[in-house]
Amino acid sequence: MALTKTPRTIVANQSLAAAAAPLRGAIDLNGAQGPSRLTIKIVNGGTGPTTQCTARVLIAHKTSLPALGAAGTDWKTHFPPVGPGVAINAVGEWSYPIGRQIMCLEVEFIAPTGQAVTVEAFLSEYTSGA
Amino acid sequence: MAILDEILALPTELRAEQDTQKIADALPLRITREKTEIGKGTLLEVLGQDLGNLLCDFVDADAEFRHVKHLLANGWLDISLDSVRAGLDAIAAGNVMAGFAQAHADAIKVLAERSSPVDEFEVRKLCWSDDGQWLV
Numbered sequence: 001m002a003l004t005k006t007p008r009t010i011v012a013n014q015s016l017a018a019a020a021a022p023l024r025g026a027i028d029l030n031g032a033q034g035p036s037r038l039t040i041k042i043v044n045g046g047t048g049p050t051t052q053c054t055a056r057v058l059i060a061h062k063t064s065l066p067a068l069g070a071a072g073t074d075w076k077t078h079f080p081p082v083g084p085g086v087a088i089n090a091v092g093e094w095s096y097p098i099g100r101q102i103m104c105l106e107v108e109f110i111a112p113t114g115q116a117v118t119v120e121a122f123l124s125e126y127t128s129g130a
Numbered sequence: 131m132a133i134l135d136e137i138l139a140l141p142t143e144l145r146a147e148q149d150t151q152k153i154a155d156a157l158p159l160r161i162t163r164e165k166t167e168i169g170k171g172t173l174l175e176v177l178g179q180d181l182g183n184l185l186c187d188f189v190d191a192d193a194e195f196r197h198v199k200h201l202l203a204n205g206w207l208d209i210s211l212d213s214v215r216a217g218l219d220a221i222a223a224g225n226v227m228a229g230f231a232q233a234h235a236d237a238i239k240v241l242a243e244r245s246s247p248v249d250e251f252e253v254r255k256l257c258w259s260d261d262g263q264w265l266v
């Protein structure tokens with residue numbers, strides 16, 4: 001069987017405004033053979049925020065994708081929040097292994113205050129293979 | 131004056147640039163004190179030999195300073211302390227020692243002072259609201 005990998009977009013590269021509502025994206029990995037690799041990036045602007053933007057990785061133990069949401073009944077924290085701090089032009093990049101047992105994956109960005117930042121979250125999915 | 135008041139007193143054109151680093155750089159340096167122990171050698175260095183000798187002799191001879199003289203002799207006189215700084219000011223103001231003026235007291239006191247620029251992050255927190263509005 002041929003090896004099939006699929007790029008997945010969880011949160012496309014975009015600006016996250018100061019004090020905006022949490023920005024979330026999620027994908028259903030129930031059909032993927034896995035394992036996969038998740039990358040997250042947060043970039044501060046020329047004026048840094050007054051409190052940092054943070055990113056949290058969550059998973060859901062569900063056979064179908066639940067509604068987007070914070071950690072709670074459906075979504076459970078897989079990796080705790082990380083952030084780049086408040087320095088001017090700071091860049092935070094993180095790479096996480098996503099095991100084949102994971103059913104649903106969500107990334108949640110909590111908006112900074114004071115200034116917008118740029119965020120993104122992508123996944124290299126091991127879709128299927130020998 | 132609070133930092134916010136100092137920012138608001140800056141030229142409108144500077145504030146309109148919304149550059150918090152430039153604003154921080156435009157604010158006066160902050161003076162803080164650090165524990166600084168000195169001895170007679172430092173007094174001689176700062177005041178010169180003649181006036182330094184006079185001040186050392188004055189401290190040694192005045193019963194008011196009978197314990198201070200030991201601190202000074204051992205290099206333990208902490209000129210960051212309010213009481214010590216007030217003592218220097220009092221000597222200068224009281225004309226109790228010929229030739230020792232306020233400028234000389236200040237020259238000794240400044241040894242314990244450290245100046246540092248206002249932190250840009252402090253300015254940033256004052257200039258931007260949580261939702262990204264420029265406030266000043």
